[in-house]
Amino acid sequence: MPIPDDVTGDEIDKDVRQELQSLPKGLAEDVARNLVMVANLIDEDPEQAYAYSRIALRLASRVAAVREAAGFAAYATQKYSEALAEFRAARRMTGSVELWPVMADCERGLGRPERALAMAGEPEVQKLDKAGQVEMRLVAAGARRDMGQLDAAIVTLQSPELASNSVQPWTARLRYAYADALLAAGREGEAREWFAKALEADKDGATDASDRLAELDGVEFVDVMDEDREGDGENEPENKAANVEGTHEQDGEGEKAE
Template structure:
């Protein structure tokens, strides 16, 4: 069950906007499950995945719902399901922001060559800077999987690998660079980059603060305070009037991944995805299941 303290308005403002194609009651119910999935992701990924699955049963054509299901599947180690849901999310949303997770999921199913192909299929210059960095780290990991440490190091040598400044993504990038240097036997350099990782984390402060992309000087002292190079941070939702708190309409947190997969396959067929082999009978069965569970309130894919 969803904890009573979780309210629909706890969901990010942008995500809530995507749920407007649903009825008010259904949108609130789905929003609460998405918030629960986010809250439990780190400490109990299986429970987070159950919440995401429950949301997908009612709103499987909403991009943020499929994205959440993909992330929780990845967290539980179900890389095949994560890949399926990430592809569906990308078709619905038109966004490549989860490309690094797709690359890592390809690695998870044992296809590092395919992971590199997926990562190279998109112009990195068109991605947000933080996504570029995450992609570089994932691509470096795929190179290591293939026994190519020199190329793994080259994947990380991007403009954002700046030892004198720290952004929200810098600790992860510095740490990945140190690991590859260690793999190459360059232990002294690896130690230097680990020290930079620690200084970057200290400069950025708490995780909540690290979401900001302000620049921090981490080695030089006495410098003028640098300008913030702000990537737009996620806007927090302003306080609004309290919304009615609807009870969970009889839903149980059962593992209904099969129904979600069936819908994902139906979406694959509708978009003529080359990887889809779904028959019309499976699509009809999936929609029958949806109608038995309360329907999806006529939700349609949203494009971004």
């Protein structure tokens, strides 16, 4: 597959570059460039990212970073069995537990939430850093919801990290998952409060908390262009902006998990 000339392979993380030093120089460069393409495309075009990951895997299957990248590319395309196999291979090579939460989420994707819950209780979880432990909590809550245990999912998400006013990289997603679970349980007022808290912490747009809040508040987004087309046919200046209409109902107080 073609790779743009401006992708040199030097863009990869230094730890990955170090891993690739075990390969002949030319091969290491080829693998690195394919890994860069995986990283660049995994969010916007996961299928293409997956294709590049397969090339890297064919070239250097004994490199842990390559197996991990292949795992994430497969995960992004919902090939959960393949992703789990790659993550397990990477873990065998490195001995690291950092992939434990995403491995558990693969079990959810395969329709085995009970296995994900079992993994949440394994000793490996205690070896995770704080971010990894929060991720594991999100996965466990998702598994509870998969099994129809909504109240248990809500309790699972209740934690010091959720209660903290400190904003960390995981804060928005944790608050969002909690709000989503509350809404599913019919606790709309509390859900709105937590969607608002998720939005407050979501500086990078990792969630759609603003849209969920708008839905709860009864806000409708109307395309002005569509309104003009449905009008009387008079020539009016084209307006590409969305017009926000709606009323904020008085609804009392005011995660999706992976």
